[in-house]
Amino acid sequence: MHVKIETVKKRMKKKFVFFLINDNMRQKYIFAAILNHVSMLKKSFSIFLILIVFQNLYSQKAVYQLPIASLTAITNPTFFYTLPKTAFKVDVVITKTSNIMGLYADFAEKLLGITNYCQQNTTEFHLKNVTIAHFTIPDAKFQFVAELSAEQIKSNFLKTLYKNEGAPDLQISSNFEHSLADILPDFFKNYADVVLQHTYETYTETKIVDGVVMQVPVTLKNITKKTLAQQAQEAVDFIEKVRADRYAILSLAQEVALEVEAFEYIVNQLNELEKKYLELFTGITVFEDICETVVVYPEKGSLILPVCSVVPNAGFSPSMNKTIAYNYYLKCKPQLETEQQTHFRETDASSLKSRKNNGYSIRKAVPTFVSLVHGDSEDLLGVFPIYQFGLLEILPPNLNSFEIGKWSYIY
Secondary structure, three states: OHHHHHHHHHHHHHHHHHHHHHHHHHHHHHHHHHHHHHHHHHHHHHHHHHHHHHHHHHOOOOEEEOOOOOOOOOOOOEEEEEEEEEEEEEEEEEEEEEEEOOOOHHHHHHHHOOOOOOOOOEEEEEEEEEEEEEEEEEEEEEEEEEEOOHHHHHOOHHHHHHHHOOOOOOOOOOOOOOOOOOOOOHHHHHHHHOOEEEEEEEEEEEEEEOOEEEEEEEEEEEEEEOOHHHHHHHHHHHHHHHHHHHHHHHOOOOOOOOOHHHHHHHHHHHHHHHHHHHHHHHOEEEEEEEEEEEEEOOEOOEOEEEEEEEEOOOEEEOOOOOOHHHEEEEEEEEOOOOHHHHHHHHHHHOOOOOOOOOOOEEEOOEEEEEEEEEOOEEEEEEEEEEHHHOOEEEOOOOOOOOOHHHOOEEO
């Protein structure tokens, strides 16, 4: 029994020694594992720092919308760009109708028996035609400053950008020329210029020649001005002569037969001559086209754009009239609505996992039906791209080679 107890003690002692040895090795193993983990953490942290430095050196820098806070630090070279904005050049053609009294209107009924003649000068205006053309201009509401990355500086990105994307020509001009020349017919305008006439008065004077008393005839030449009644009577006399000559031609009273072409030419000339003299009594109607140009800027919140007003007795005005029936508008109907995209952006921005982009901001044009509205009528003028109706998109960074000049105005 004693032997067995000793044997058991020896065995327990061996187990305790083995436990101590194993525990020491276990600590060394744990310590080595901790050192290895720390080394891996150092390597990962180093790689992370390298990636951050690399991204800061070679990625697209942030783009800021103007105006920006004064505390914003921008160390690299920058360039400015502005998003485009659609505008419309509207050419409005107005017809001016002028009814002008004849010089001898007061004698029309008395001398010629004409009752249908112009009794007072009147002027009326009405819209004849509207044409529009779209063009783009910088939108002052969307101006940005972009900071160049190291890669862009190295590749001389700014020089290439300015070279290829110069400021466009924004000049606009009307397709019409408004002439200020007198539109009255020369005959109608100049006929009454010759109003002076020579009159001769003949009488006798008693003269003594060599002691002989003689009655000598004397003619006195005077220049007098014709009265309006005299001018009208002369015009009537000429009209009657023209009518007599035409009757002689039509009745074949001439001795020599005329060819058909000559016959028609003479008759037409007599008709035209009679018409000109009759207009001195009846008056004339003159039509004149006047073009006015208006520039209109669509806005996203307003789809009805005022253009102008045309008042019958006053003419064109770029301002709207109190009487709606005289006003003209452009109606815009976008073919793509952006409400769903806007709602998605707002929902995504409120998410905790959302990461905001800080790259270039661009805006695409939306095809839009544009119509001319006047009263209850609506006439389609065409389909035009309008940038204001597009959704503002902020692109991610790292777009060093993105051709921003095709989407904006570079300054």
